[in-house]
Amino acid sequence: MKKQLLSAFFFLSFSLLGFSQEALFGGQQIISPEVHANNTVTFRLLAPDAEKVEITGDFLPTEKMKTPMGEMDGPGKVEMTKNDQGVWTFISEVLNPELYNYSFIIDGFKTTDPNNPFLIRDVASSTNIFIIGGGQGELYKTNDIPHGTVARRWYDSPGLGMDRRITIYTPPGYETSNEKYPVLYLLHGAGGDEEAWISLGRTAQIMDNLIAEGKAKPMIVVMPNGNVIQDGAPGEGSMGYYKPQFMVPRTMDGTYEGAFEDIIKFVEGNYRVKADKASRAIAGLSMGGFHTLHISRYYPNTFDYIGLFSAAIMPREDATGKVYSNFDETLQKQMDNGYKLYWIAIGKTDFLYDANKEYRAKLDTMGMPYEYVESEGGHTWRNWRVYLSQFAPRLF
Numbered sequence: 142m143k144k145q146l147l148s149a150f151f152f153l154s155f156s157l158l159g160f161s162q163e164a165l166f167g168g169q170q171i172i173s174p175e176v177h178a179n180n181t182v183t184f185r186l187l188a189p190d191a192e193k194v195e196i197t198g199d200f201l202p203t204e205k206m207k208t209p210m211g212e213m214d215g216p217g218k219v220e221m222t223k224n225d226q227g228v229w230t231f232i233s234e235v236l237n238p239e240l241y242n243y244s245f246i247i248d249g250f251k252t253t254d255p256n257n258p259f260l261i262r263d264v265a266s267s268t269n270i271f272i273i274g275g276g277q278g279e280l281y282k283t284n285d286i287p288h289g290t291v292a293r294r295w296y297d298s299p300g301l302g303m304d305r306r307i308t309i310y311t312p313p314g315y316e317t318s319n320e321k322y323p324v325l326y327l328l329h330g331a332g333g334d335e336e337a338w339i340s341l342g343r344t345a346q347i348m349d350n351l352i353a354e355g356k357a358k359p360m361i362v363v364m365p366n367g368n369v370i371q372d373g374a375p376g377e378g379s380m381g382y383y384k385p386q387f388m389v390p391r392t393m394d395g396t397y398e399g400a401f402e403d404i405i406k407f408v409e410g411n412y413r414v415k416a417d418k419a420s421r422a423i424a425g426l427s428m429g430g431f432h433t434l435h436i437s438r439y440y441p442n443t444f445d446y447i448g449l450f451s452a453a454i455m456p457r458e459d460a461t462g463k464v465y466s467n468f469d470e471t472l473q474k475q476m477d478n479g480y481k482l483y484w485i486a487i488g489k490t491d492f493l494y495d496a497n498k499e500y501r502a503k504l505d506t507m508g509m510p511y512e513y514v515e516s517e518g519g520h521t522w523r524n525w526r527v528y529l530s531q532f533a534p535r536l537f
Contacts, residue, residue, distance in 0.1 A: 171228060173256040174243075174271050182233045182271065184243070186254065189227025191247050195220050196231050198243030198268075199523065214490055214519050218246060238278030239523065240343065242268040261341050263522070264332035265385045279350065280530050281343045286353035287313035291345050293335070293377075296407035300400025305366060306373035307404065308335045310345055311412070312352055312359035321413045323537040324361045325446075326404070327529070328425030328432050331453070332387040334374035335366040341522050347530050357533045360422075361412055365404050367425075367432055369396045393428060393453075395462015398435045405443075419481070422536050424448025426525045427493070431455075439464045441475035446536050448484045450528040451520055454496045476509045482535055486514035486528045493520065 173185040184196055201217035221229040242261065244251050253260060257269040272278050289312045295304050312322065327344065329337035338344045344362055351357035368389045372378040375385045391397075409416045421444045425433040430452025437447045483504075487497045504511055514531065518524050 171256055173254055174269075176271060176273065180235045180237075180273050182236060182273075184221070184231045184233075184245075184254070185256070186221065186229045186245055186247075187227055188229055188247055191223075191229070193220065193248055194223070194229040195246040196243055197246060197251070198241055199521070200233055200236055200239075200241045200243065216243075221245075236273045238273045238276035240270060240272050240278065240281045240526070242270050244268050262336075262385075263341055264387050277527065277530070280347050281526065282350075283346055284350060284353070286349060288349050289313050289345060289352075290315065291339060294407075294411075296404065298400055298403040300403050301369055301396070303372050305371075306335055306377060307366065307407075308339050308364040309408070309412070310339070310348060310362040310364070312348065312361070314359070315361075315413075319413070320359075321415045322359060322361050323420035324363060324408060324412075324414050324422070325533070325536060326363045326365070326421070326423040328365065328367055328423070328429030330425070330427030330429050331392065332385065333429075334368060334371065334385075335364055336374045336377070338362075338364045342526055342529060344529065347526065348533065351530065351533055358537045360533075360537060361408070361414060363404065363408055367397050367429060368392055369400070393431060395435070395464035398432055398439055398464040399462060401436050402440070418443060419445050420537060422446035422448070424450060424484075424529075424532055425452070426450040426528075427453045427520065435464050438468070438471045438475050441471055442478045445481045446484075447480065447482065448528070448532045449486070449497075450525050450532075451487050451491050451493055452485070452497060452500075453493060454500045455493070472509070473507065476507065483509070483511040484514070484532055484535065485511055486516065486524075486531070488516050488518040488520065488524050490517075490519040491524075 171185045171187060175183040177183065186194060188194055195218045197216050197218035199216045201219060203214035204217045205214065219231060221231040223229050244253055253267060254269045259270050260267045261270050272281055274282055289310050292309050294307050294309055296307055298305050327338050344364065348357065348362060352359055366374065369391050370389055371380065376382050408414060414420065423433050423437055423444045430449040431454060433447060433449055434452060434454065437444045485497065485501065487494055501513060516524055516527065
C-alpha cells in the first residue's frame with residue numbers, strides 16, 4: 142500500500158510539474174485549433190485583459206491589401222467572441238480539404254496562436270497552419286506510406302564564388318536501390334530560399350503521396366536558393382540571423398541563371414541520376430517562374446519539361462545579364478530542339494495574369510507548343526501547391 146501511495150505521489154508531482162512548466166513558459170490549457178468531424182474549426186485564445194481579438198487567415202473571404210507587389214487579395218479577418226473565463230472563440234464555416242494558415246490580432250497586435258506550435262515562415266512573417274484532410278488536403282498530410290528523404294547539402298558554386306546550401310528530396314527506396322532517377326529542379330519565388338518549397342510548398346508530402354498512389358514516377362527534387370548574395374537561408378548561412386527581405390539584390394539580374402549549371406553538375410556528380418534532357422525538368426513559382434523561363438531558354442537543350450507557375454514575366458531594369466540577350470533567338474532554338482512539356486499555370490486574379498497572357502500570345506505567334514492551366518485565386522501558395530501536384534504526374 143505504501144509503495145502504491147508513493148507511486149501515486151510521484152505521478153501527481155510530475156503531472157503538476159509538467160503543468161507548471163507549461164504554464165510558466167506561456168502555455169495555455171486549451172485546444173486551438175480544434176478540427177471537427179464536419180470540417181468546421183474552433184479557434185481559442187486565453188486573453189482576459191484584451192479589449193478586441195480578431196482572427197485572420199486564408200480560410201476567410203479575401204480582402205484587398207497593399208503589398209510590395211502592389212494591391213492584391215489577402216486574408217480576411219473577423220472578430221472573436223469572449224466568454225466569462227476570458228477565452229476568445231471563433232468557429233469557422235465548413236472548410237474544404239486544404240492546408241490553411243492563420244494568425245490572431247489582439248488589440249491591433251498581430252501574433253501567432255500560443256496553443257499551436259505548428260508554423261510556417263513566408264519571407265519574414267510566421268503564421269500557424271492546420272490541415273483539413275481528404276481530397277487535395279490529403280496530399281499535404283504525412284500519411285502512413287513509404288517516405289522519401291530530405292537533405293540539406295552544400296555545393297560548390299564556382300559561378301557565384303561560394304559554397305551554397307541546397308535542399309534535395311530523394312524518393313522512397315533511393316538509399317537501398319541502385320536505380321538511377323530523373324530530376325525536377327524546383328525554384329522558389331521572391332523572398333523565398335531553399336526552405337520555401339519544402340516548408341510552404343509541402344514538397345516532400347506531395348511527392349511521397351503522389352508516388353505512393355502511382356500518380357508520379359519516383360524522382361529527385363532539387364530546391365536551390367535563388368538569392369545569389371546568400372550562401373543559405375536566413376539563419377542557416379554564414380550571414381547568421383537577420384530579418385529576411387522580400388527582394389534581395391541581384392535576384393533577377395541574370396547571375397543566378399548563368400550559374401545554374403553549377404547546381405546541375407553537383408546533382409549529377411553526387412546522386413544516381415539519369416543525366417540526359419529527357420530526365421530533367423525545371424519549374425518555379427513567381428520569380429522562380431521567371432528564372433525557369435530564362436534558364437530553360439539559356440540552356441535550350443537541357444530540359445524536356447518546363448513549368449511556369451504564376452511566372453513573374455515582366456521587364457526589369459536590372460535584367461542586364463548576358464542571359465537575357467538574344468531572347469527571341471534562344472526561345473526559337475529551344476522550340477526547335479524540342480521538348481515534351483511546356484506548362485504554364487496562373488490564377489484568374491493573379492496580378493501577373495496579364496503579363497502571362499502576353500507571353501502566351503508571343504508563344505502563339507511563334508507557334509511554340511505549350512499547355513495552359515487557369516485556376517481560381519491569385520498569387521498564393523495554395524495555387525502553387527496545386528500546380529506542383531498537377532505538374533509532377535506529367536513528368537518523365
